Amino acid sequence: MEHTRLGVVHTAITRADPKDVAALSAFGVATVHEAMGRVGLMRPYLRPAYTRARLCGTAVTVLLQPGDNWMLHVAAEQIEEGDVVVAACTTESEDGFFGELLATSFRARGGRGLVIDGGVRDVSELEEMDFPVFARAVNAKGTVKATLGSVNVPVVCANALVRPGDVVVADRDGVVVVPRERAAEVAEAAARREAGEESKRERFRAGELGLDLYGMRGPLAELGLRYED
Numbered sequence: 461m462e463h464t465r466l467g468v469v470h471t472a473i474t475r476a477d478p479k480d481v482a483a484l485s486a487f488g489v490a491t492v493h494e495a496m497g498r499v500g501l502m503r504p505y506l507r508p509a510y511t512r513a514r515l516c517g518t519a520v521t522v523l524l525q526p527g528d529n530w531m532l533h534v535a536a537e538q539i540e541e542g543d544v545v546v547a548a549c550t551t552e553s554e555d556g557f558f559g560e561l562l563a564t565s566f567r568a569r570g571g572r573g574l575v576i577d578g579g580v581r582d583v584s585e586l587e588e589m590d591f592p593v594f595a596r597a598v599n600a601k602g603t604v605k606a607t608l609g610s611v612n613v614p615v616v617c618a619n620a621l622v623r624p625g626d627v628v629v630a631d632r633d634g635v636v637v638v639p640r641e642r643a644a645e646v647a648e649a650a651a652r653r654e655a656g657e658e659s660k661r662e663r664f665r666a667g668e669l670g671l672d673l674y675g676m677r678g679p680l681a682e683l684g685l686r687y688e689d
């Protein structure tokens with residue numbers, strides 16, 4: 461897969477198995493991140509455009525040029541049912557690359573949302589549509605359509621490597637990328653983790669302390685923690 465030269469659109473990509481994507485969609489970002497071994501998180505400056513936004517889908521990746529949303533329109537043609545567009549930029553840009561018109565177009569193609577290391581606008585309309593978007597900025601300043609980028613090449617978006625077809629999960633806690641080969645395994649680990657958390661929740665609810673639940677009293681005593689009146 462070509463990566464270094466701009467102006468490439470890969471039209472045949474391998475997507476994660478839809479049943480693994482469906483399984484992952486049941487979990488929050490924190491659970492998926494822990495289940496994966498604490499890797500794959502995007503930087504926390506990416507925020508949901510509205511509070512209840514959440515998404516889970518397979519990545520159609522885009523490498524944008526600053527202040528230019530041309531490649532988002534090129535990407536729209538590559539979207540299949542269940543995809544999430546993940547857009548990185550060749551250098552930092554907080555212009556409003558995306559709004560309700562593009563959201564309407566993405567949705568019509570089966571798109572489930574957008575993650576963009578750039579700005580977006582029309583957030584009231586995006587909320588009304590419930591089209592989930594995670595972005596680094598909200599910015600009314602628009603963009604042009606003048607320079608080539610690429611679609612469906614591996615990108616680094618907000619510090620995370622994303623390959624076309626990888627699974628992207630996003631909610632109020634952040635955005636995490638699951639490599640498509642690991643999707644089944646991570647979904648299973650996430651389910652085990654949730655089951656474990658449910659039993660812990662029960663014990664916390666009953667008043668038990670983390671000090672006992674996690675066996676922390678011994679190590680604290682060994683380090684010499686003293687209780688004084």
Ligand SMILES: O=C([O-])CC(=O)C(=O)O
Nearest residue numbers: 557558559560561562563
């Ligand atoms: O048109 C644009 O360039 C971005 C936008 O506001 C929209 O998609 O609605």
Ligand SMILES: [Mg+2]
Nearest residue numbers: 559560561582
């Ligand atoms: Mg608009």
